[in-house]
Amino acid sequence: MSDAPSDRPGLFLGQSDQGAPEALLLHRANRHGVVAGATGTGKTVTLQIMAQGFSDAGVPVFCADVKGDLSGVSQAGSPNEKLTARAADMGLTLTPRAAPTVFWDLYGQKGHPIRTTISEIGPVLMARMLDLNDVQEGVLMVAFHVADKEGLLLLDLDDLRSLLAYVGENADRIGREVGNVAPASIAAIQRSLLQLEQQGGAAFFGEPALRLEDMMRTGLDGRGQVNVLDATRLMNSPRLYAAFLLWLLSELFEQLPEVGDPDKPRLVFFFDEAHLLFDDAPKALLEKVEQVVRLIRSKGVGVYFVTQNPADIPDSVLAQLGNRIQHALRAYTPSEQRGLKAASESFRPNPGFDTAEAIQGLGVGEALVSVLDERGAPTVVARTRIRPPDSRLGPATDAERAAVMAASPVRGLYDQAVNRESADEILAARHAAANQAQEARSKAEEKAARATRAPARRPSNRQTPMEALTKSVLRTAGSTLTRELVRGLLGGLKRR
Incomplete structure (x- = not known):
């Protein structure tokens, strides 16, 4: 100029x-x-x-x-x-x-593309984006506190969704530590996240995140x-x-x-x-x-x-x-x-x-x-x-814009998104591990129950020697008595 x-x-x-x-x-x-x-x-x-x-x-x-x-x-x-x-x-x-x-x-x-992470945005600006009320903003701050405490990296909207679900599932424990977490507030924040995603906001969160020095460049011509x-x-x-x-x-x-x-x-x-x-x-x-x-x-x-x-x-x-x-x-x-x-x-x-x-x-x-x-x-x-x-x-024009982008000093630095391990993957792994542990415990408990349960005795047709002797005596006595009764009866008939 x-x-x-x-x-x-x-x-x-x-x-x-x-x-x-x-x-x-x-x-x-x-x-x-x-x-x-x-x-x-x-x-x-x-x-x-x-x-x-x-x-x-x-x-x-x-x-x-x-x-x-x-x-x-x-x-x-x-x-x-x-x-x-x-x-x-x-x-x-x-x-x-x-x-x-x-x-x-x-x-x-x-x-x-310009990207930043959920962690860098922080709960205050995130609440502004989601149009949350004071109570919902408080719950969001609790979620960020839990993420910091448990080492859960928040990069994109999937990470924040998984974190909110985790906070909801553990509301009783978390509530005793940092305050009440209402399920209704968790649900409201999740709905706001869906609205933000439908507006295209998901593209803004993720990596590689913008480096300020890439916006503060001075060319060789000064x-x-x-x-x-x-x-x-x-x-x-x-x-x-x-x-x-x-x-x-x-x-x-x-x-x-x-x-x-x-x-x-x-x-x-x-x-x-x-x-x-x-x-x-x-x-x-x-x-x-x-x-x-x-x-x-x-x-x-x-x-x-x-x-x-x-x-x-x-x-x-x-x-x-x-x-x-x-x-x-x-x-x-x-x-x-x-x-x-x-x-x-x-x-x-x-x-x-x-x-x-x-x-x-x-x-x-x-x-x-x-x-x-x-x-x-x-x-x-x-x-x-x-x-x-x-x-x-x-x-x-579109062609002129494309030519400027092709000659850009930051070409290729931000064009491809990167998705490294963060809260979503960590919590999913925890959930899978917990399910596997629960399944293993259930199988162990079932096996132990079978081992301690007394087996039912089946009735046997075999007779002990005493039972056989008793039955033989009774049969002999019965036969003798029967014969005597028959003889007595027949003798009485003959005398007549």
Whole structure:
């Protein structure tokens, strides 16, 4: 990207209506920022020129491509007469060229897959993805505690399912140790896991897990890598989208060392459709976002929220955003008017115009800009024409995307999933071993019962000598008595 016609070092954003250049100082870029405006007012183009500007300054960038338009940063631009004239008015010569781009996709369809493990996500973000209530989140925390205690590695959704089944089967024992585990809560979590899987979330969990250094590359030409996450499908699962980006921020916060205020950021992170992170978010999650945004600055990471209205961002987070670019807002309803008022009051006033009126009167490609100066104080808001990009306005074709992926520095590192032994396999082996042991015990018990049972004596037809003698005597006595009776009877008859 061509240098700005200014003595101030920084990223040239455009030219104010007073003819002065507006630039974002690189050594203040880690103080975070916001790009806001209604749909169709030019937010994506602003994000594109900022991403390419940071890349040219040697700063890696991560950004989400919600509509698919941002993929054009990977292709050299073809400026028309209107864009060329706009650049000439700013004293700028367009040099059409592409930014060094790597495409990512949680589903692995329009970019390299991004994976992480269930263990790395943790119970808080997992509960956010599954939309669990407080009781169910507590049960999920118990499950993670059991996994840590028993050495059960949680990599994918199958591991978490098996763990929950194990916790349910051993609810009495586990309940005595860490608290009650209700079967109804286990069932509810299992149903939520099924919903997440049906939304395609299963592809996000597993190995090989993403290594942050593969997103923080700088090429041999000194330009930073622009990581473009395809979010066209991911936006259908807003909780997964928000939790993924928060996880990525948390990983950056935990892994990067402290660097204070560097001359330029180590990474710039653009969070598009930022309101999805904060909609119906529990208090614990909001506190986590505020903590990460507040402290990650010292790790050399700049975070820029892209949203329709700054009012979408909680005040505690908005207060951390020093660099502000506001495109046009419309205020037809009372809530929109309140949002307009809040947006206008967040700028340092310019005596030359009314900020609220100026926001409503901005055209496409125009914005109100206020950035941090050398002292770290916000500059007076200026009405600014945003510069045209050097890369293409509009999406890359499928063939162009495939060519970029074929030349990617991370090609082949993440494309094939790996399934090593983890909780699912360990618990299945335990269950099989327990079944075998039970079967062996049953057979042993049955054998012992047969051995101790007295066999029934069968009646014998054989006679003992005494029985034979007794029967012989009785037969002889019976025969003698019979003969005597017969003789007596016959003798009586003869005498008559």
